[in-house]
Amino acid sequence: xxxxxxxxxxxxxxxxxxxxxxxxxxxxxxxxxxxxxxxxxxxxxxxxxxxxxxxxxxxxxxxxxxxxxxxxxxxxxxxxxxxxxxxxxxxxxxxxxxxxxxxxxxxxxxxxxxxxxxxxxxxxxxxxxxxxxxxxxxxxxxxxxxxxxxxxxxxxxxxxxxxxxxxxxxxxxxxxxxxxxxxxxxxxxxxxxxxxxxxxxxxxxxxxxxxxxxxxxxxxxxxxxxxxxxxxxxxxxxxxxxxxxxxxxxxxxxxxxxxxxxxxxxxxxxxxxxxxxxxxxxxxxxxxxxxxxxxxxxxx
Amino acid sequence: xxxxxxxxxxxxxxxxxxxxxxxxxxxxxxxxxxxxxxxxxxxxxxxxxxxxxxxxxxxxxxxxxxxxxxxxxxxxxxxxxxxxxxxxxxxxxxxxxxxxxxxxxxxxxxxxxxxxxxxxxxxxxxxxxxxxxxxxxxxxxxxxxxxxxxxxxxxxxxxxxxxxxxxxxxxxxxxxxxxxxxxxxxxxxxxxxxxxxxxxxxxxxxxxxxxxxxxxxxxxxxxxxxxxxxxxxxxxxxxxxxxxxxxxx
Numbered sequence: 195x196x197x198x199x200x201x202x203x204x205x206x207x208x209x210x211x212x213x214x215x216x217x218x219x220x221x222x223x224x225x226x227x228x229x230x231x232x233x234x235x236x237x238x239x240x241x242x243x244x245x246x247x248x249x250x251x252x253x254x255x256x257x258x259x260x261x262x263x264x265x266x267x268x269x270x271x272x273x274x275x276x277x278x279x280x281x282x283x284x285x286x287x288x289x290x291x292x293x294x295x296x297x298x299x300x301x302x303x304x305x306x307x308x309x310x311x312x313x314x315x316x317x318x319x320x321x322x323x324x325x326x327x328x329x330x331x332x333x334x335x336x337x338x339x340x341x342x343x344x345x346x347x348x349x350x351x352x353x354x355x356x357x358x359x360x361x362x363x364x365x366x367x368x369x370x371x372x373x374x375x376x377x378x379x380x381x382x383x384x385x386x387x388x389x390x391x392x393x394x395x396x397x398x399x400x401x402x403x404x405x406x407x408x409x410x411x412x413x414x415x416x417x418x419x420x421x422x423x424x425x426x427x428x429x430x431x432x433x434x435x436x437x438x439x440x441x442x443x444x445x446x447x448x449x450x451x452x453x454x455x456x457x458x459x460x461x462x463x464x465x466x467x468x469x470x471x472x473x474x475x476x477x478x479x480x481x482x483x484x485x486x487x488x489x490x491x492x493x494x
Numbered sequence: 495x496x497x498x499x500x501x502x503x504x505x506x507x508x509x510x511x512x513x514x515x516x517x518x519x520x521x522x523x524x525x526x527x528x529x530x531x532x533x534x535x536x537x538x539x540x541x542x543x544x545x546x547x548x549x550x551x552x553x554x555x556x557x558x559x560x561x562x563x564x565x566x567x568x569x570x571x572x573x574x575x576x577x578x579x580x581x582x583x584x585x586x587x588x589x590x591x592x593x594x595x596x597x598x599x600x601x602x603x604x605x606x607x608x609x610x611x612x613x614x615x616x617x618x619x620x621x622x623x624x625x626x627x628x629x630x631x632x633x634x635x636x637x638x639x640x641x642x643x644x645x646x647x648x649x650x651x652x653x654x655x656x657x658x659x660x661x662x663x664x665x666x667x668x669x670x671x672x673x674x675x676x677x678x679x680x681x682x683x684x685x686x687x688x689x690x691x692x693x694x695x696x697x698x699x700x701x702x703x704x705x706x707x708x709x710x711x712x713x714x715x716x717x718x719x720x721x722x723x724x725x726x727x728x729x730x731x732x733x734x735x736x737x738x739x740x741x742x743x
Contacts, residue, residue, distance in 0.1 A: 367610040374596050374607045381594040384556060385607040386582030386660060 201463040208337035209460055215336070217456030219345045221449035222352035226407040227425050228432040228444040229356055230400030236439025237376045237396045239297060240289060243304040245404055245429060246422025247311035252277045252405025253417040254315060257324045266329035270409045274402045281401025285394045293393070308422075315419035326412035348410045355406055356445060359399070363441070372396055376439065431473050435480045437487020446489045451476055508567070509534045509664055509695050510555065510586075515564035517547075517554050524550045526719040527564065532664060535693040537686065539706035539727060541741060542716035548699040549591055551716075552666040555697075556588045557581050569663075583611065587662035591669045591699075593653040597642030601633055604641050604652055608659030626655040629685060647678035654685060664695040671702050683709055703732055703741060715740045 227249055234242045255273035260266060284307060292299050330347060333340035363369035375382040375392045383389045408421075415421070432451055436443030451473050459466035480488055508531040517525040524547045532538045540548050553559040555566050557578040565574040573581060582588070587608075596604050605626070609619050627634035630651040636644060641652060650670055657665050667686070671679040679702070686696060686709045700706040706713060707727045715723040717740050730737060 367606070370599065370603050370606055370610070373599060373603075377596045377598055378594055380558060380578075381590070381596070382607065383578040384558070384582055384588040384590075385656065386579050386611060387607060388577075388579045390577075 201461045203462040205460060205462075210457075212336060212339060212341070213456040213460050214453065215341070215345070217453035218449060219349045220456070221452030222349040222356075223407050223411050224425070224428055224432060224452055225356060225445040225448035226352045226403055226410075228429040228436070228448050229359065229441055230403035231426075231429050232433045232436070232439055232441055232444040233372075233396055234400040235433065236441075237372060238289070238293065238300075238393050240300045240304065241297070241430075242397075242400070243301060243426070244284070244308040244311060245304075245400070246424075246426030247308045247315075248277055248281060248401045248404040248422075249408040249411075249425050250315060250417070250419060250422035251280065251311060252408030253326065253412040253421060254319060254324070254408075255405065256326050256409035256412055257319075257417055260326060266327070269326070270406060273409045274406045277405030277408075278398040278402030282394050282398040284401075285397035289397065290390060290393065293390075312419050312422075319419065321418070323416035323418040325416055326409065328413035344413060348414075351410060352407065355403065359403070360441070368392075368395065428470075428473060431477045435476055435488055437490035440487060440490055443487050443489030447487075450488075507534065508532060509536070509569060510697070511567040512551070512555060513565050513567065515551070515554055515561045515566070517550055517559055517561045519550075519559075524719055525554065525561070528716075528719070528721055529564075530714050530721060530724075532695050532697050534663065535690070535695050536712070537690050537696045537698060537710045539710035539713035540697060540699045540716065541703060541706055541713055541737075543741060544701075546716045547719040548716055549668055552588065552590075552668050552697065552699060556586065556666060558588075582608075582660055585660070585663035587657035587660045587665045589653045589657045589665060589667045589670065591672065593649045595641035595644070595649045595652055595656075597640065599641055600638050601641060601644070601652055602637045604656050605633075605659050608656050611660075622659055622661065626658055629688065630655055647674050647681075650674060650678070650682065651685075654682075658689075662694060664697065665689065666697050666699075668699045669701060670698075671700065671705060679705065703737060707732070 227245065231242060231245050234240055234245075252273045255276050256269040259269035259272045263269070288303050288307060289300060292303060328342075328344040330342075330344045332343045334343060335341070363373060371382070371387045371392050372395070374385070374387060375389050379389055382392070428451070432447045433444055435451065436445070436447035454472045454476065455469045458464060458472045459469035464471070510532045512528055512530050515525050515528040516523070528547070528551055530538070530540075540551065542548050550559060554561050557573070557576050560575050565572050567573065568581075568584065568586065573584075578588075596607065599607070605623065609622065632648055633652060633655055636648065641649065644652060654665075654667075654670065670682045674682065683705050686698065689696060690709075698706060698710060707730055710727040713725060713727050713730065714721045715736065722740055723736055725736075
């Protein structure tokens with residue numbers, strides 16, 4: 195009884211609303227990171243262990259561009275494009291030669307890239323966290339809190355980027371190429387689709403989306419060389435829970451897991467830092483009972 | 495005109511020439527030196543029992559399998575082991591045995607994979623679509639339906655229609671009537687005829703001997719990864735000893 199009391203101590207409707215909002219904001223960023231990861235896995239069967247470092251690299255690019263130009267929006271756009279190009283270069287030099295080999299080789303390769311990028315960032319920028327100034331500093335009143343507008347902007351922008359990406363996949367010529375290649379690489383080639391370049395483009399898009407999330411998230415916590423680690427771990431959980439390679443599933447899983455974590459951190463019996471346990475519980479349960487993913491239609 | 499005479503005639507200008515092709519899957523030797531030719535606009539049948547290397551021959555021509563020896567020549571240029579997407583852009587279309595429809599793409603999107611090629615004008619795209627929708631009205635009805643929801647026969651039609659989007663000079667057609675109802679089979683054989691009249695060459699792999707003999711001008715008969723017999727289709731009949739010997743019917 196004591197434990198229960200301790201757990202639900204301090205719970206209120208206000209807190210619930212605030213945590214729902216927090217969960218959605220983190221969920222949207224996580225969805226943006228995970229969309230790129232699941233795109234890359236779906237099309238190339240490559241588990242990209244360097245995805246967190248592309249997120250980190252995006253944030254640092256944001257810092258640099260912001261320092262030179264003073265414009266947050268320019269920083270967001272340029273960081274996305276530059277990291278997209280870096281992603282394309284990484285894919286061509288490192289992953290393209292490994293296509294068709296044992297998946298372990300691509301795991302090791304992307305893990306190697308992640309270590310190189312992390313240590314490069316440490317060397318270049320040092321261990322002290324940098325700051326990205328948010329473009330909006332206003333607040334609005336939410337019960338007893340001053341809730342920053344910028345958080346809602348993050349959620350909106352992430353949703354817009356994901357929505358744009360979705361439209362591109364659905365209606366764009368190259369979107370159809372990406373979907374066709376994801377479904378049947380061999381037949382896509384036989385239909386004249388330049389599959390090696392579709393792979394490169396998909397990796398570049400995934401990298402650019404990770405970079406965009408890095409810039410958007412930068413103002414909330416500061417930018418350092420290991421900021422990608424937490425995100426990539428959570429993004430992996432999201433991709434597995436949502437169903438490997440399933441974009442819609444990843445988005446739903448990102449929001450579900452972030453909401454659950456936000457609610458768990460309201461409980462008085464676990465500290466907010468321990469709320470991350472919830473993600474792992476969801477992961478384990480998914481793997482036990484529905485290993486193809488929560489949001490994948492049951493195969494007929 | 496004998497088969498050899500016919501072969502000599504197209505020898506000067508074969509659309510596709512396969513010369514002494516050897517292909518391995520791992521350690522198993524599948525093709526033991528296949529040579530064959532297809533002339534422009536010609537329908538050529540490739541007969542043989544299961545597992546003699548008919549499909550592998552098509553895959554090797556399409557660049558999906560690398561031969562260890564021998565070469566493929568297309569319009570006079572060596573294309574051995576070229577990337578399949580380049581061959582597709584050069585006018586070689588492939589309709590695989592298992593059809594390989596993009597199951598989650600709609601019928602229209604399946605067709606667009608071959609249609610969105612850059613230098614095709616919108617007017618030309620409409621013409622090509624109109625043409626396949628005339629041949630296969632059912633595809634027009636189901637244009638917004640996912641490829642995976644079509645019946646086997648409809649998927650075969652879609653596979654052929656999708657190949658036609660490439661405006662190919664030759665279609666490598668692998669067992670198009672396998673597992674289809676008789677009504678569908680006759681529809682497929684009509685399409686082969688229509689493509690032939692349009693001047694599209696076809697290399698047709700089939701188990702259906704009467705259909706192959708009716709649709710083709712020449713046939714090659716394969717056994718154990720080699721061409722064993724080559725004849726004009728008009729010179730062969732279903733009950734012929736050579737057919738019985740190599741095909742067991």
